[in-house]
Amino acid sequence: MHPPLLSPSLLAGDHAHLAASARIPANLGLRWLHVDIMDAHFVPNLTFGPGTVAALRAAGATQFFDTHLMLDEPHRYVEAFATAGASSISIHIEPAYDHQATLARIRALGCQCGIVLNPDTPATAVEHLLPHVDLVLVMTVQPGFGGQSFRRDTLAKMRTLADWRAARGFRWRLEVDGGIDLTTAPECRAHGADTFVAGTAFFAAPDKAAFADAIARL
Numbered sequence: 001m002h003p004p005l006l007s008p009s010l011l012a013g014d015h016a017h018l019a020a021s022a023r024i025p026a027n028l029g030l031r032w033l034h035v036d037i038m039d040a041h042f043v044p045n046l047t048f049g050p051g052t053v054a055a056l057r058a059a060g061a062t063q064f065f066d067t068h069l070m071l072d073e074p075h076r077y078v079e080a081f082a083t084a085g086a087s088s089i090s091i092h093i094e095p096a097y098d099h100q101a102t103l104a105r106i107r108a109l110g111c112q113c114g115i116v117l118n119p120d121t122p123a124t125a126v127e128h129l130l131p132h133v134d135l136v137l138v139m140t141v142q143p144g145f146g147g148q149s150f151r152r153d154t155l156a157k158m159r160t161l162a163d164w165r166a167a168r169g170f171r172w173r174l175e176v177d178g179g180i181d182l183t184t185a186p187e188c189r190a191h192g193a194d195t196f197v198a199g200t201a202f203f204a205a206p207d208k209a210a211f212a213d214a215i216a217r218l
């Protein structure tokens, strides 16, 4: 299992001042930033596009952009996000497209690649892709909005994936996203997760350094 890593979600930042929001975790020494891309089709919300990612880079953001595409047709946009400055690009298993070819394309573009499962999607749905990814993201809420409650029924799926990783010698990160705070992150850690996306809990924390330290100590 990798050491714990916090990936603060920009979705909970100040959308009128995204570059300033991106600097908050960077100034604490946090290397990752989670960037949620929504298309109002796969999820009922709209957020950022490749132009936002490029603008954040132009404004000086240097952290690892952990880019989560919540799109019906992610294969049409991976090039745009790679060119804009994504570091990793994660795509969902649920829509129908060529997942394996899209993951390979993401790597060919020089990014890390991840596969994402909604809360009700079983681990078996991504089993065939596990040799081909750098990250597996287990959604712990139905994607689309920040500020939702963590779903404990996803813990067993984390354990299954973590057991497969250990038994089969995979090196990917196991990331969790949705309702992650200082109560739910330890539960996920106990079920094999190593990468923790936190939006509301991070940006609302009065002492963000203490929040980051608590995750680092898991």
Ligand SMILES: O=C(CO)[C@@H](O)[C@H](O)COP(=O)(O)O
Residues within 6 Å of the ligand: 009, 011, 012, 034, 036, 068, 141, 142, 143, 144, 145, 146, 147, 148, 177, 178, 179, 180, 197, 198, 199, 200, 201
């Ligand atoms: O992908 C998503 C929501 O769809 C997440 O990345 C949220 O940004 C997490 O927000 P919190 O649950 O931590 O507020």
